[in-house]
Amino acid sequence: MSQAITPTIRVQNVRQNRLQRKLWFFGGLAILLILASFFSDYLCPYDPYLQDMSLTKAAPSAEHLLGTDRYGRDMLSRVIAGSKTSIFSTLLLVGFIAVFGSIIGIICAWAGKWVDTLLMRMSDMFLAFPGLVFALAVAAVLGGGVHNAIFALAAISWPKYARLARSQTLALQSAAFMQAAKMAGSGTCKIIRKHVLPNIAGPILVTAMLDIGTMMMELAGLSFLGLGAKPPIPEWGSMMSDTRNLLPTQPWVTLSPGFAIFFSVMIFNLLGDTVRDYLDPKNRK
């Protein structure tokens, strides 16, 4: 009996430890990225807007680690400064839609009846828009710019969270402990705060973590198409689009922001995967 049990417990412990290490590793990298984007103003070795016409399209060197672009601006500084738009905006965006969507979802589950129907049909409407078309429409109405691109992305991505929070809350509502809380005299607000939120936070957090990479790509994509951040604001997507004709001759100018996007998206996606595995009860003791 004990021989049959011990190996599975050991396997689980090993898996748990490995997951924990992975979590620390990717979490650490992600925090570094976020800190870098937050303090990007202080980290740039040069002014990312400073043009130096005597030193255009310079290859990477000791002074300019990633070279310079066609206006002689230091690429490393521009990539670092770009993290503010790319990473920080994405985090704000994902944080906002996760909170907003969850609130709507909980309201739907709690109120039911016509409130539920109305809000859910509205979310269906937003969900039915192809992202790019919607962003084009927003850009046409409100003009381009990174704020409007974020607005367009937020408008079409909150319904995912609303649906998730709604289904999770509905599943909880039939649980005996919710009825016990009601019989203990807890009001709606207290029940939501004490019993609903802690129980639905896990899946929402995982979705949000996995969404960071996707949103980063979408935002860069919109900027690449000229619907997001506009030059000279340093933003990775628009920097790539802006310099794409230099790819055959001065590849470092295009590839630096490209790799910045690649690595950031990868780190956040791997972190999201790890968090999901970590919260999975199957990997728990």
Next chain:
Amino acid sequence: MDTILQTAHLKKVFPRKDGEDIVAVDDVTFSLKKGEKLAIIGESGSGKTTVARMIAHLLEPTAGQVMLAGEDITNAGGAKLKEVYTRMQMVFQNPVDSFDPRCTLGDGISESLLNHGKSKRQAAEMTKNLLALCGLGEEFAQRYPHEVSGGQCQRAAIARALAIEPELVILDEATSALDVTVQAEVLDLLNRLQEDRGIAYLFICHDIALVQDFCDRVIVMHEGKIVEEGIPDEIINNPQQAYTKKLIDSVL
């Protein structure tokens, strides 16, 4: 003696998509006096839990009324309902599911105390006493529901139901997960509380021998209806209905 609980023609129909509605409870009328111990017995699926949930205002009846101390509470809500829950509590059939997996047992037991104006300190002290009353050490206040056995969880659930000193406690199979000695202890405790505070019990149970020992009166349910009602000894020795006879023969 005054009546504490009265139900009148309670009925619950669960609609089904294929048209064959389930009549879980049909025309259930009974009353319970203050300090009385009334048992409901019946086979699995006979509608016992459904009756309990309608009385506890957790499930809306299709028809009928529930009266608590002469007052119609069928449509109570808000503050009125909160007051009702200071007088009526329930121990749920599945004790582990009736505690939030993310809260400790202590949190669960003290929730009603905190909601009714006790300070954190008072509530913690009272929780400790309640646990002791139900035969659990104070360390159980810090445990999570998945960290205790079914029987321990059941005792914590009883402690929670007793916390705000209700006049009526609905016990839905509240002793089914306990072994014989602990069960005797818990029943002893319930008996003591009934004598001291005059608490009435609605005791839903499978075990006819237990009902015979513990309860003053028994209701036999079959397919949602009350088929027989009377003193346990009489019903067991002289069942009037074929169904009751079958039910008794199957255990004894």
